[in-house]
Amino acid sequence: MSNTAMDRVAEATPPKVARRIRGLSDRVIAWIFVAPTIALLLAINIFPLLWTVWLSFTNYRANRPNLPVQWIGLRNYERILSDADIWATMQATAHFLFWTLFFQVVLGFALAWLINRKFKGNDLWTTIIVLPMMLSPAVVGNFWTFLYQPQIGLFNYGIAFLTGVDPTSFSMIGDVALAPWSIVIVDTWMWTPFVMLICLAGLRSIPDYIYEAAECDRASNWRQFWTITVPMVLPFLMLAVLFRGIENFKMFDLVVQLTGGGPGSITELTSINLKREAFEKWRTGYSSAYAIILFVTVFGLASIYVKALNKVKDR
């Protein structure tokens, strides 16, 4: 008689239960295993989404639950899409999104390319570079606020050292022209290591024999880079852009800690604006419509992006 754990469980199962389990088909057992996940998904993803869609057509306010809810059709959407302040918020988000993605891709790829070369202390440098990514956005936001202080901030003194300007003459998070760049710099500092790691995985997946064959054909380093390295890393890079793009579109915590959306509302990204509408002004129906607009935008972009990614992978 064998003594495996499975045998012991089988022996301990009461005959009645065992008979009932034996009577179930594979399909039913599969459904039993999958059902809790589906139920959870429906409860915490699909239901809130449908509820939000419904709320977006009403004047519901969460701070006045006893007020009768009125169906107002597309009025919330009309108000949002003709609001110049929300338009400005979208432009701030576009600025943040474009420049963070640009810098993170360029610097992340460059760092991965350098780290991929075998040199002494390679692992130590990888660990040091990856550190910012492991910090909490609240912590990063707080200490960059100190770094950006005009009187004592190291950032200002660094810029002063490099350019010769007076360190107290400018304030990164207090100046309307500089504040949008201050959040771009911090997000780039924090998340470039993530892009680097993904690019590094791509670079390490390229077999050496391809480069050896290229060298036999006397291909220059420049040509090897553009015809082997870049095309083979491209799917990884696109994946990194997808992840960072979606994350940055809904960026909230870092910017709230750093600038709070200011000065004025120059760094107020869509998610910060949405939170203010939903939980400070308590315009729940209005903010639901706002959330749906953002959802459709991200969903549409992600759809074409995944299609492009599959095309690149199939090439």
Next chain:
Amino acid sequence: MNAFLNGLLRCRRAPWEAVASILIALGVFMLMQPFALVAFTYSFAVTLVGTMTFIIVSHFPE
């Protein structure tokens, strides 16, 4: 160009996906551009049509 139009008429996936992708990209550009408020106003409608089209045509034959 002819192949593209033929594909559209015969409900083929690739040309219709291209149309949907252009609509989505146009909608997102209209949403975030700094030039005209009227483009911002119609951006969501364009993105929504593009996204719905994309979902539908992804079930078309190759």
